[in-house]
Amino acid sequence: MDTNTNELxxxxxxDTTTNEMDVQTRKTQDGKKKHKNIIxxxxxxxxxxRKQHYKIHTGEKNPKCDICLKAFTLSSALKIHYKIHTGEKxxxxxxxxCSKAFVQNSNFKEHYKIHTGAKxxKCNxCSKAFVQNSALKRHYKIHTGAKxxQCDxCSKAFVQNSALKEHYKIHTGAKxxKCDxCSKAFVQNSNLKxHYKIHTGEKxxKCDxCSKAFVQDSTLKEHYKIHTGEKxxxCDxCSKAFVQNSNLKEHYKIHTGAKxxKCDxCSKAFVKNSNLKEHYKMHTGEKxxKCDxCSKAFVHNSALKRHYKIHTGEKxxKCDxCSKAFVQNSNLKEHYKIHTGAKxxKCDxCSKAFVKNSNLKEHYKMHTGEKxxKCDxCSKAFVHNSALKRHYKIHTGAKxxKCDxCSKAFVQNSNLKEHYKIHTGAKxxKCDxCSKAFVQNSNLKRHYKIHTGAKxxKCDxCSKAFVQNSNLKEHYKIHTGxxxx
Numbered sequence: 001m002d003t004n005t006n007e008l009x010x011x012x013x014x015d016t017t018t019n020e021m022d023v024q025t026r027k028t029q030d031g032k033k034k035h036k037n038i039i040x041x042x043x044x045x046x047x048x049x050r051k052q053h054y055k056i057h058t059g060e061k062n063p064k065c066d067i068c069l070k071a072f073t074l075s076s077a078l079k080i081h082y083k084i085h086t087g088e089k090x091x092x093x094x095x096x097x098c099s100k101a102f103v104q105n106s107n108f109k110e111h112y113k114i115h116t117g118a119k120x121x122k123c124n125x126c127s128k129a130f131v132q133n134s135a136l137k138r139h140y141k142i143h144t145g146a147k148x149x150q151c152d153x154c155s156k157a158f159v160q161n162s163a164l165k166e167h168y169k170i171h172t173g174a175k176x177x178k179c180d181x182c183s184k185a186f187v188q189n190s191n192l193k194x195h196y197k198i199h200t201g202e203k204x205x206k207c208d209x210c211s212k213a214f215v216q217d218s219t220l221k222e223h224y225k226i227h228t229g230e231k232x233x234x235c236d237x238c239s240k241a242f243v244q245n246s247n248l249k250e251h252y253k254i255h256t257g258a259k260x261x262k263c264d265x266c267s268k269a270f271v272k273n274s275n276l277k278e279h280y281k282m283h284t285g286e287k288x289x290k291c292d293x294c295s296k297a298f299v300h301n302s303a304l305k306r307h308y309k310i311h312t313g314e315k316x317x318k319c320d321x322c323s324k325a326f327v328q329n330s331n332l333k334e335h336y337k338i339h340t341g342a343k344x345x346k347c348d349x350c351s352k353a354f355v356k357n358s359n360l361k362e363h364y365k366m367h368t369g370e371k372x373x374k375c376d377x378c379s380k381a382f383v384h385n386s387a388l389k390r391h392y393k394i395h396t397g398a399k400x401x402k403c404d405x406c407s408k409a410f411v412q413n414s415n416l417k418e419h420y421k422i423h424t425g426a427k428x429x430k431c432d433x434c435s436k437a438f439v440q441n442s443n444l445k446r447h448y449k450i451h452t453g454a455k456x457x458k459c460d461x462c463s464k465a466f467v468q469n470s471n472l473k474e475h476y477k478i479h480t481g482x483x484x485x
Contacts, residue, residue, distance in 0.1 A: 080104055 063078040064071045067085050072078045080103060083089070089101035091108035095115050102108040110132050113119070119129035121136040125143050130136045138160055141147070147157035149164040153171050158164045166188050169175070175185035177192040181199050186192045194216055197203070203213035205220040209227050214220045222244055225231070231241035233248040237255050242248045250272055253259070259269035261276040265283050270276045278300060281287070287297035289304040293311050298304045306328055309315070315325035317332040321339050326332045334356055337343070343353035345360040349367050354360045362384055365371070371381035373388040377395050382388045390412055393399070399409035401416040405423050410416045418440050421427070427437035429444040433451050438444045446468055449455070455465035457472040461479050466472045 062071070062073075063075045065078060065081055065085075067082075070081065072081060083103045089103055091103070091105050092101040093099055093108065093111060093115075098115075100111060102111060113131040119131055121131070121133045122129045123136060123139055123143075125140075128139065130139060141159045147159050149159070149161045150157045151164060151167055151171075153168075156167065158167060169187040175187055177187070177189045178185045179192060179195055179199075181196075184195060186195065197215040203215055205215070205217045206213045207220060207223055207227075209224075212223065214223060225243040231243055233242045233245045235241070235248060235251055235255075237252075240251060242251060253271045259271055261271070261273045262269045263276060263279055263283075265280075268279065270279060281299045287299055289299070289301045290297045291304060291307055291311075293308075296307065298307065309327045315327055317326045317329045318324070319326075319332060319335055319339075321336075324335060326335060337355040343355055345355070345357045346353045347360060347363055347367075349364075352363060354363060365383040371383050373383070373385045374381045375388060375391055375395075377392075380391060382391060393411045399411055401410045401413045402408070403410075403416060403419055403423075405420075408419060410419060421439040427439050429438045429441045430436070431438075431444060431447055431451075433448075436447060438447065449467045455467050457467070457469045458465045459472060459475055459479075461476075464475060466475065
């Protein structure tokens, strides 16, 4: 057939409707007519099909759902739509995994790709592939930055409507996903899945520098900043920088003085909940950190680390005035007060001041008469444990402090220092009545009794009294008849 004949056939079968220039009609070999739309070149076997198809281009929607009033271009589309109302799902997945059913065969075919792993739709920007074309279209918005779904409460925008729906739960407080182990609830199922790893101990994200493992990838990313030294969150008050924003928020409380976590036993308040948890151990007596050398236990791991330095002899904090070294920086700070003369802790009874608060607490026992340290040999009690230790040497006979002039030994170093004055002739303690001087303060105190007439040592036989105990001992010999020579 030549070209002229073809053109004749076209005009001979031309439809008289408004779309007569958009349709070509030809006879097939079996004599049937075939209609071709020259707008999109879609071929239709019947003229009725061609008319239905043309509505796609005109936007005409005649068949309407009498339940929800939604309109459709094709009657076939309306029939499929009715199944949404009836719940009819004729296309079921025959795999033993899910048995999920669908309204349309096309949806079923898309679903089947989940099982086969087929991803026919590929992003031409980053090459990521998807099972469904709709998923690819949503993915493209990541590259374009298009966020079409906006929250009408806080104006935050999202790429997907599903993400917006999840976001709304933050405003409503709805937490539909609950942990069946500890009952903690979450807004999103993805958060619940991550939470389960806390119970299972599963840590899939591992640092390739120090091998520390984490439950979440986001936590690992934050951890990497420790190695890189990157601190993106800066305090606008003191300029201190932090790795995480959460740490910065906690830090701000130092400036505001906010202590939101309060002990329900002693009412002490803390900036962090972690500090409160550690504090509770003071009340329970719980000591989880034990020294593997001497078995001493501690509430905090930091305290154990400091304790280890006692065994290693490590003293990292050195005084730049006298070169004395300390295990802890806090001890060095206290030591500096010796050089400055600062005594910040004052007794409210006698006004005596001390360098350390611990010394003040010990001093208070002098006023209360409290003696917590008791000798298990003679039952004598002491205010300080150090005094008890010195006292034990009386029972053991241990005299660790020896004079290098006359070899006389003493229990305490203070006694040795006093003894040295005998050799040097130093008499630092002077009577303010007669100006007589003494080596030791104890001798001056006894001397004062001569001026006051105080005689504290009394004979239980004849009631004669003496200034000194040594005089009383001499007097007893009169009654016993004992003669030394």
